[in-house]
Every structure is written in structure tokens, then in C-alpha cells.
Amino acid sequence: MNAQHTAAAPAETPVTVLGLGLMGSALAGALLDQGHPTTVWNRTPHKAKPLADRGAHPAATPGDAVAASGLVLACVLDHDALRTVLDPVAEAGGLAGKALVNLTSGEPEQAVEMAAWAASHGAGYLDGGIMTTPPGVGNPEMMFLYSGDAEVFATHRPTLAALGDPLHLGTEPGLASLYDAALLGLMWATFTGWLHGTALVTSEGTTATDFTRVALRWLTGAVSGFVTTYAPQVDAGRYPGDDATVDVQIAAIGHLVHAAHARGLDTSLPELLKATMERASARGHGSDSYASVIEVLRGAAHR
Numbered sequence: 001m002n003a004q005h006t007a008a009a010p011a012e013t014p015v016t017v018l019g020l021g022l023m024g025s026a027l028a029g030a031l032l033d034q035g036h037p038t039t040v041w042n043r044t045p046h047k048a049k050p051l052a053d054r055g056a057h058p059a060a061t062p063g064d065a066v067a068a069s070g071l072v073l074a075c076v077l078d079h080d081a082l083r084t085v086l087d088p089v090a091e092a093g094g095l096a097g098k099a100l101v102n103l104t105s106g107e108p109e110q111a112v113e114m115a116a117w118a119a120s121h122g123a124g125y126l127d128g129g130i131m132t133t134p135p136g137v138g139n140p141e142m143m144f145l146y147s148g149d150a151e152v153f154a155t156h157r158p159t160l161a162a163l164g165d166p167l168h169l170g171t172e173p174g175l176a177s178l179y180d181a182a183l184l185g186l187m188w189a190t191f192t193g194w195l196h197g198t199a200l201v202t203s204e205g206t207t208a209t210d211f212t213r214v215a216l217r218w219l220t221g222a223v224s225g226f227v228t229t230y231a232p233q234v235d236a237g238r239y240p241g242d243d244a245t246v247d248v249q250i251a252a253i254g255h256l257v258h259a260a261h262a263r264g265l266d267t268s269l270p271e272l273l274k275a276t277m278e279r280a281s282a283r284g285h286g287s288d289s290y291a292s293v294i295e296v297l298r299g300a301a302h303r
């Protein structure tokens with residue numbers, strides 16, 4: 001780790017942003033809002049203009065952009081695009097001594113590969129997961145997940161806080177991508193369950209807005225309480241069925257399948273959930289809590 005990793009007062013820390021799509025532009029904008037000297041580069045140069053109008057320094061090449069700052073944030077489409085941008089910089093020795101923070105979405109294995117690649121070129125590396133959309137960037141309530149080099153995180157945490165709440169999950173580089181994938185899966189399952197419930201109740205004239213008011217109370221109150229109870233059960237591998245058993249929920253979801261079918265709705269989601277519960281029951285978890293369904297979801301690898 002060389003002098004470029006030394007912490008500076010946040011507003012004096014120069015930062016480079018590579019990639020000025022919707023997210024990269026939001027990241028650069030949040031850094032400018034906090035007074036950071038911000039150098040920007042994008043494959044299509046015109047996207048730098050609105051940021052230059054706000055005081056950013058557009059660089060002509062990725063190499064020039066990386067040379068301008070000790071802290072380099074990258075947010076391009078995917079892993080291949082990232083390597084297209086950074087390979088020539090690295091081969092020219094331009095990454096040595098830099099702190100590279102990769103906010104491009106990817107897979108955990110790609111994060112591990114990038115960390116080794118960055119180290120081989122003398123750079124510190126953090127992989128990141130952005131848990132918001134561009135309008136949420138700069139809001140301290142929004143989580144930015146990081147994994148990898150703890151020293152890079154400690155050094156640049158004050159600067160990264162300009163983007164959102166920075167959480168370091170651990171030194172294993174793939175952790176941020178793993179959490180990102182898990183949290184998006186949770187979001188999509190929640191979206192789809194909410195939309196299925198919305199389709200059910202709006203079939204009888206209720207508005208989505210009225211249903212959502214009740215649904216949010218259910219999610220943030222009771223459901224979050226159930227999840228809080230079940231997490232230690234999963235950790236312990238014991239699932240006492242002292243609140244509601246899997247078998248009683250198989251009966252209950254049958255009512256949802258029936259109600260949806262009777263109103264002409266798609267029943268594939270509740271049927272999938274019912275089948276998953278039935279597999280848990282068939283494996284001896286009928287009298288256990290819903291947390292025991294994890295034994296099915298973990299698949300053969302854990303048996």
C-alpha cells in the first residue's frame with residue numbers, strides 16, 4: 001500500500017469515476033456534491049458534459065482518468081466491459097498504487113478474479129454492490145456493500161460515504177456480489193408476491209394503493225418479526241414448530257391457490273411455494289416451522 005492510500009479530509013480526496021451511464025453519472029454527481037475533485041471518463045464522451053458543467057474534469061482516456069486520482073471507482077455495464085476499459089491501463093502500469101473500487105454488478109467469482117488481477121497490478125481492490133437506484137445515490141440511508149481489502153475500505157470510507165452508507169462485509173472479495181444477488185432475489189420474490197396479492201384483491205375492486213397500505217403493515221410488522229425469529233432457527237438447524245407448522249401452511253396456501261384460480265389469475269407462484277413446502281413436509285418437516293424449508297432450498301450440496 002503506498003502513499004496514495006493515505007486518508008485525506010473527505011472533501012479534498014480526488015476521485016475518478018470510470019463509466020458515466022445512469023449509475024456512474026449519479027456516483028460522480030454525489031462526489032461533486034460533497035466537494036470532491038472528480039475526474040470522469042466514459043466510452044461515449046458526451047455523457048461527461050453535464051458533469052463537467054458541474055465542475056468535474058473529463059479525461060480523454062481511461063489511463064488519464066486513473067492517473068488523476070488515488071481512488072478509482074468503476075461502474076460500467078459488466079465484467080467484460082470493465083476489463084476492456086482497465087486492461088490497457090494495467091498493462092501500462094497505471095494501476096500501481098491505486099485503490100480500485102468496482103461498483104459494476106457481477107458474480108462473486110468475477111470479484112475474486114478481479115481482486116487477484118488488481119493485486120497482480122499493484123492495486124488495492126474493493127468490490128461493491130449498490131443497493132439503490134441512481135436517485136438514491138447520495139442518500140445516507142442507502143446501503144453500499146463492499147468486500148475485499150480492509151485497509152482500502154478504512155482509508156476511503158469517509159469518501160465512499162458521499163455515495164450512501166458504506167458497509168464492509170469482509171475481506172473475501174466475492175461477499176458483496178453474493179449479498180447483492182441474495183438481496184435482489186429477496187426483492188424480486190417480495191415484488192412478485194406483492195403483485196400477486198395485488199392482482200387478487202384488485203380483482204374485487206380494491207385499489208393497489210389501499211391493498212399496499214395493509215400489505216406494508218403486514219411486511220414491516222408481523223412478517224419481519226417472523227423472519228427475526230426464524231434466522232436463529234436456521235443458524236441452529238432446529239426449527240421448532242411452535243408458531244405455525246409447515247403442514248398448516250400447506251393447507252393455508254391451498255386457499256390462496258383456490259382464490260386465485262377462481263378469479264382467473266395465474267397460480268404458478270403459489271403452486272411453486274406450495275410444492276416447495278410439500279417437499280419440506282415429505283422430508284419430515286411437516287411439524288416444524290417454516291424456517292425448515294431452507295433444508296429444501298439448500299439442495300443436495302448440504303445433505
Ligand code: FVH
Binds near residue numbers: 023
Ligand atoms: N441503474 C441501477 O439502478 C443499478 C443499481 C445497481 C447497480 N447497477 C449496476 O451498475 C452498472 C452500470 O449500470 P447503469 O445503470 O449505469 O447502466 P447504463 O446506464 O446502461 O451504463 C452502462 C455504462 O457501461 C458503459 N459500457 C458498456 N459497455 C462498455 C464497453 N464495452 N466498454 C466501455 N464502457 C462500456 C457504458 O458506456 P457508453 O455506452 O455510455 O459509452 C455506460 O457508461 C451495471 O453493472 C449495473 O448492473 C445499476
